[in-house]
Amino acid sequence: MKTTLLLGGALCALALPALADINVTDLRGRTVTLEQPARHVLLGFNYEDFLAVTGPRGAERIAALSRTPWADWRPGQWAAYTAALPALATLPDVGDTETGTFSVEAAIAARPDLAILAGWQFDTLGEGVAQLEAAGIPVVAIDYNAQTVAAHVASTRLLGAVMGEPERAEKLAALYERKMQDTAARVAASDAPRHTVYVELAQKGPGEVGNSYGKGMWAGVIEGVGGENIATGQIENWGPLSPEYVLARQPEVILLAGSEWKNKPEAVLLGFGQDEALAQDRIAAYLRRPGWADLPAVREGRVYAIYHGGARTLSDYVYARAIAKALHPAAFADVDPAAELAEFYADWLPVEPNGPFVVQAK
Numbered sequence: 253m254k255t256t257l258l259l260g261g262a263l264c265a266l267a268l269p270a271l272a273d274i275n276v277t278d279l280r281g282r283t284v285t286l287e288q289p290a291r292h293v294l295l296g297f298n299y300e301d302f303l304a305v306t307g308p309r310g311a312e313r314i315a316a317l318s319r320t321p322w323a324d325w326r327p328g329q330w331a332a333y334t335a336a337l338p339a340l341a342t343l344p345d346v347g348d349t350e351t352g353t354f355s356v357e358a359a360i361a362a363r364p365d366l367a368i369l370a371g372w373q374f375d376t377l378g379e380g381v382a383q384l385e386a387a388g389i390p391v392v393a394i395d396y397n398a399q400t401v402a403a404h405v406a407s408t409r410l411l412g413a414v415m416g417e418p419e420r421a422e423k424l425a426a427l428y429e430r431k432m433q434d435t436a437a438r439v440a441a442s443d444a445p446r447h448t449v450y451v452e453l454a455q456k457g458p459g460e461v462g463n464s465y466g467k468g469m470w471a472g473v474i475e476g477v478g479g480e481n482i483a484t485g486q487i488e489n490w491g492p493l494s495p496e497y498v499l500a501r502q503p504e505v506i507l508l509a510g511s512e513w514k515n516k517p518e519a520v521l522l523g524f525g526q527d528e529a530l531a532q533d534r535i536a537a538y539l540r541r542p543g544w545a546d547l548p549a550v551r552e553g554r555v556y557a558i559y560h561g562g563a564r565t566l567s568d569y570v571y572a573r574a575i576a577k578a579l580h581p582a583a584f585a586d587v588d589p590a591a592e593l594a595e596f597y598a599d600w601l602p603v604e605p606n607g608p609f610v611v612q613a614k
Contacts, residue, residue: 276413279371279395279406286390289416290366294346294359294389297321297370298396298407299333301566304600305411305421311337311602313415316362318373320348326561328512328524332603349376356380360387366414371395396564399472401432408566424566424600431569431592435576438587439478442580449479449579450493450503450549453560454510457518458538461492462509469563470509477576479505499543505578506549508538509560510611522559528608531557535613554578555613562609567596574610 274286292315295302299322303310317340323330334341344362347353354377359367367389374381374393381391392414394407405425412421451470453462465471466487474481482501483493510520510531520534521527535557539550549555556578562571570593577584589610597605 274413276392276410278392278410279398279403280374280393282393284390284392284414286366286414290364290368290414292364292366293415294318294362294364294367296349296368296373298368298394298565300329300601301394301396301408302368302411302415303333303602304424304566305408305417306415307417307420308602310415311340314340314343315364316344316346316359318348318354319343319345320351320353324514326512326523327514328526328607329561332524332606336602349373354380356383359384360389364389367391368411368414369393370397372397396566396568397468399468399564399568401429404428404566404568428566428569431573435477435569435573438583439576439580442478442583444478444580444582446478446480447504447554447579448482448501449474449505449507449575450482450498450501451507451509452493452538453490454508454520454534454538454557455513455516457516457534458541459518461495463490464493465490470507470558473563473568473572473575474507477572477579479575479579495541495543499547502548504548504552504554505575506547506555507575508535508555508557510534510557511560520557522557522608522611523561524603524605524607526607528611531608531611532614535611539613550613553613557608557611557613559609566600567593570596571610578612 275283277283291313293313294316295314296318306313344358346359347355367384369391371393384391392410394410395403396407405428408421408425412418452464456462464483464487466483467489471481471483482503486493508520510522512523512526513519520531522531544550558571562568570589573587574589577587593605593609
């Protein structure tokens with residue numbers, strides 16, 4: 253007997269009877285068959301999403317990691333998880349597709365029974381996917397970077413199906429859908445004016461203009477919660493806007509995207525293990541840029557720093573609701589994004605989100 257995970261307009265995962273083959277369609281439209289739920293996987297990205305779906309002993313089912321996107325991109329998060337789950341730090345590292353260091357040989361040597369890759373890793377790996385499959389390692393692509401409810405839900409149900417955790421995955425998918433539907437309903441009912449929004453990757457310090465987003469990442473979130481992104485039409489995907497253009501557009505809300513970057517002495521640092529007072533100091537330095545004191549966002553107290561690592565995960569509804577609250581304060585008066593983030597971690601993950609993840613400039 254075979255079960256099938258159907259993806260498309262209506263996405264559903266079916267309960268998996270014992271000894272059934274598992275047929276899934278992944279987020280690249282490929283059909284993959286497993287004889288049983290995976291026991292030891294190569295995990296490329298979306299570490300927290302994997303652990304949320306697989307539960308308390310999920311880490312024991314990881315045979316190898318693409319470590320760089322976790323340990324180097326989000327070092328504070330990596331430190332929190334390796335403190336809670338020390339075995340993570342000893343797992344084989346197969347390299348990183350973005351820097352071209354991914355080793356198919358290392359992946360095969362780890363002997364996983366499944367490789368779970370983010371869509372962007374799958375796309376970059378190219379022929380390496382066929383090499384893994386030729387070695388008897390099925391590959392599935394998930395995609396939280398698509399930043400749609402459908403792709404988030406499909407990716408979650410796919411993880412649940414291949415890991416034998418369909419019920420846990422379904423609860424997470426339902427939670428995500430419910431939060432995003434509630435957000436959309438509140439935005440639709442809001443009578444707040446449509447605010448102009450400027451978002452900047454606050455990695456380089458105020459002396460150098462960081463990337464803004466014309467599509468994807470924060471651009472998609474801003475548009476989704478009823479903001480007018482001033483980068484739309486100016487930037488294809490990401491890149492810096494000129495200071496003169498930003499001043500001319502008079503943004504009413506400013507978002508500084510911060511993270512746990514290392515060796516970035518002027519960056520806005522947010523996330524695991526970071527300090528809110530330091531984040532406020534770094535934000536204040538941006539507000540001293542020429543002309544910024546006269547921007548509506550600064551005059552009216554609508555400047556926020558927001559965790560850059562939070563935009564492509566199962567918990568990213570929290571950040572969507574934080575931005576929505578900045579744009580529609582009355583409609584989200586009873587919503588506490590920080591409390592929702594803490595609740596998500598308490599319910600689904602083995603660590604606490606200790607650190608500032610959304611900060612309003614004082």
